[in-house]
Amino acid sequence: ETGVTQTPRHLVMGMTNKKSLKCEQHLGHNAMYWYKQSAKKPLELMFVYNFKEQTENNSVPSRFSPECPNSSHLFLHLHTLQPEDSALYLCASSPATSGGAGELFFGEGSRLTVL
């Protein structure tokens, strides 16, 4: 069992669909993150949750909606996406965000294609 698990690994959706990405961490960490990874671009931080509270929202469009029901689970709800949203969405966790992110533990990502 890996430390951070993401499902689904691959997702194809139309622009009018609603879908969700799920992330689960088994490391006992208190901080969880959503990142967007596009080819040849730096990782883009989307959302940060620390002790289930959202502490960061980097001007992400409202068509992306995060949910963190507890410290072990993180969701990214998707609706009315655009083709430019096609990317690899990475979930990560760390012990905490205060005093520095420290080492991040990443999931293998959900490859999203928007048609």
Next chain:
Amino acid sequence: GQNIDQPTEMTATEGAIVQINCTYQTSGFNGLFWYQQHAGEAPTFLSYNVLDGLEEKGRFSSFLSRSKGYSYLLLKELQMKDSASYLCAVLDSNYQLIWGAGTKLIIKP
């Protein structure tokens, strides 16, 4: 603005040595990370430098010069499994991670 620069792609030969450079301009500095990411897999932590100098960890070493805003990752005795992307990231004064676009390393036999 904040910026991390690293080469887009590098090629090296199995058994050789390769150095991947990373230069940064950030608002403050609280450490620099290197991550490895194999195609289709999760990025994994390689190293963390916060003081100047060289940190060695097996075949991999990471160097930092804060005055020059410069780091490199040195990979020795290259193996085919070292083919991956290497991501440089800096923790700025607000403890935000600023990422480079990554360097794709191709190892040839």
